[in-house]
Structure formats: structure tokens, C-alpha cells
Amino acid sequence: MFENLTNKFEEVFSSLKKAPSLDEKQVDEGLRNIRQALLEADVSLNVAKNFVENVKPKALGQEIVRSTSPGQMIVKIVYDELVNFLGESNSEINLNAVPPVSMMLVGLQGSGKTTTTAKLAKYLESNKKKKIMMVSLDVYRPAAQEQLKSLGEQINILTLPVVEGQLPEDICRRAISAANLNGAEIILFDTAGRTQIDLQMMSEIKQIE
Numbered sequence: 001m002f003e004n005l006t007n008k009f010e011e012v013f014s015s016l017k018k019a020p021s022l023d024e025k026q027v028d029e030g031l032r033n034i035r036q037a038l039l040e041a042d043v044s045l046n047v048a049k050n051f052v053e054n055v056k057p058k059a060l061g062q063e064i065v066r067s068t069s070p071g072q073m074i075v076k077i078v079y080d081e082l083v084n085f086l087g088e089s090n091s092e093i094n095l096n097a098v099p100p101v102s103m104m105l106v107g108l109q110g111s112g113k114t115t116t117t118a119k120l121a122k123y124l125e126s127n128k129k130k131k132i133m134m135v136s137l138d139v140y141r142p143a144a145q146e147q148l149k150s151l152g153e154q155i156n157i158l159t160l161p162v163v164e165g166q167l168p169e170d171i172c173r174r175a176i177s178a179a180n181l182n183g184a185e186i187i188l189f190d191t192a193g194r195t196q197i198d199l200q201m202m203s204e205i206k207q208i209e
């Protein structure tokens, strides 16, 4: 997901870094490309706009103009703004709830939910020493439930057995009973890809919740 964004940023930066000096037009062009890269990475329009608006006055400030390497300074300004924007410190995942703790992965189609479910399961098992069960609620895409099952087999993480034709809400109920029986402390629910404009699928998410 982040690889495209990284590549785009690198392209923008390499052209800025090459320039011995930068005028407002070049900075504008660079910032426009940064905004474009953020939008292509599904960052919302407002967030991308604000990001670029925060960077621009700094990028056109005296510090840059007098700097011997203006491109490098812009890279630093964008980096500082990204750190500022994403948060300077990591916060630990909060698992303080009565087990089974349920987590749900949601996102656009093909954004990496199923793969991330498996990675997260492995991480929580190895680093937090928790017993995990993964559950697929993707009853729409053919073989989606088998995809999670197969990942579970590869990394040796329990998955809820698939029952053909069951609806997500019922799968959730079955998952919680199964966790109470098999002692899973965390249930990771992998969901079908959806967009906010798909009202039926958004209401399904509320029911699952």
C-alpha cells in the first residue's frame, strides 16, 4: 500500500534535489506532485490539501532560498510534516478487554485486508503471546474464505471453519462461541472490501459491530 506512495515521493524528491536553486514555480510543481501522490494513495482530498498548504509556506521561506541545497531542505520539511501528521510516537495496541477481544479489518477492495489479518495474527501471537483465531466475513468474493484458511495453515494460526452460505452476522456469533470453547483470546475478523458509497455493505458493517 505504501510502496506506491514511497516511489512517487522519491520521484518528486529526486527532481527537486537535482535543481541547484528553486523558484516558486518549481516548488509549486513539486507540491502539486506530492498532493497527487497522496490522492492516488487514497488520502482524502482535504487532508492532502491541508498537508500541502502546511508545507508550502515553509518550503518558500527564507531558509530554503538561502540554503545551499534547497531540494534537501524540502525533503526535510515534507518529512517533518509527515511525522507531525502521522504522530511522533507509537501507541501500543490496547488489548485490555474481556476476551475474546474482537478486531475487524475494513477497507477498500484489494487494499490488503486479508494479508494484513494474517500478518497481524502472527505478530500478536509472537509478540503478545496471545491465542488468535482468524475469521473471514467475506461471503462475497469467491474463495475469499479459503484464502484466509490457507494463510492460517501456512502460518499455523487457527481459523474458524467455513460454513457455506452463512451470513456475516451469523458467522460473528459462531466465532464468539467458538472462541469461548477453544480459548482464543483475540478474534481477527477479515471483511469484504467495500466503499462508503455502498450503503448496503456499510449497514452490514454496523450489524457486525
Ligand SMILES: Nc1nc2c(ncn2[C@@H]2O[C@H](COP(=O)(O)OP(=O)(O)OP(=O)(O)O)[C@@H](O)[C@H]2O)c(=O)[nH]1
Residues within 6 Å of the ligand: 001, 003, 107, 108, 109, 110, 111, 112, 113, 114, 115, 116, 138, 141, 144, 191, 192, 193, 194
Ligand atoms: N506488494 C505488496 N502486496 C501486498 C501487500 N499486502 C497485500 N498485497 C497483495 O495485494 C493483493 C490483495 O491483497 P489482499 O490481502 O487479498 O487484499 P484484500 O483487501 O483482502 O482484498 P479483497 O478481500 O478482495 O478486498 C494480493 O495479491 C496480495 O498479495 C503488501 O504489503 N505489499
Ligand SMILES: [Mg+2]
Residues within 6 Å of the ligand: 113, 114, 115, 138, 144, 190, 191, 192, 193
Ligand atoms: Mg480479502
